[in-house]
Amino acid sequence: MPSLLFWTFAALMLVFGAAVVLNRNPVASALSLVLSFLGLAALFMSLDAYFIGIIQVLVYAGAVMVLFLFIIMLLDLRAEERRKMNYVAVAGGSAVALALFVQICMVVGQLRRADDRPPTLAPAAADDVRQVGLLLFGNYNLPFQIIAVLVLVATIGVIVLSKRELR
């Protein structure tokens, strides 16, 4: 019954993704985002991408969301009071989002291989950390080093940004 699992986790991801947008309280939004990411990690597992699924849980549902919750609580954000809604802007934004989704559906509908079932994998595919690691440290060594520099720059940037006064 893998298809049942697919729809369960896809629904979990989408319902809590919608809850992120619809919730008025930022803390509730952040906690919905955690559940949405957990559903997404389960979908990665269903695609036999175990490494990416674990990374998703560790980095997103763990580190990134703790950072979000920390900032929300640091700024002491309450549920926003109701402001006068600009109904034209809301209708316009929804229409653009809907148009985007219709476009995506049309593109997927024209895809020749949209009805493909996943092909069977060799037993070596269960060892996907090894395969990803070989590529990462072999073919993609230079981008890997560049990304290390990027993370260093981000660290320094955050320290500079959070000094008491910016000059």
Place this chain on the structure above:
Amino acid sequence: MATLGQYLIVSGLLFTIGFAGVMLRRNIIIIFMSLELMLNAANLSLVAFSRFRVGADGLPNYNAQVFVFFIITVAAAEVAVGLAIIVALYRARQTTHVEDISTLKF
């Protein structure tokens, strides 16, 4: 097992939800979370393409998974810098509501 089209539709729906959040919400932190949703929707379609493109040796195309790894790394760095900017903004203006921050508005 689900088909490639089903994975892509689910990914497109998640992207649309994130996009609607960026368009409709006025709280800058919620806008930032919606951006994360959009990044993850792109990751889901990349991993789906990787799984459905199996080579002659019976292995999925791991290039896409390495790409997703890079996207996750960059997104984590982006979250750290973005939240630092939001804190600096809050310190200067005491608000996270985008309509209260209109100095650069034309």
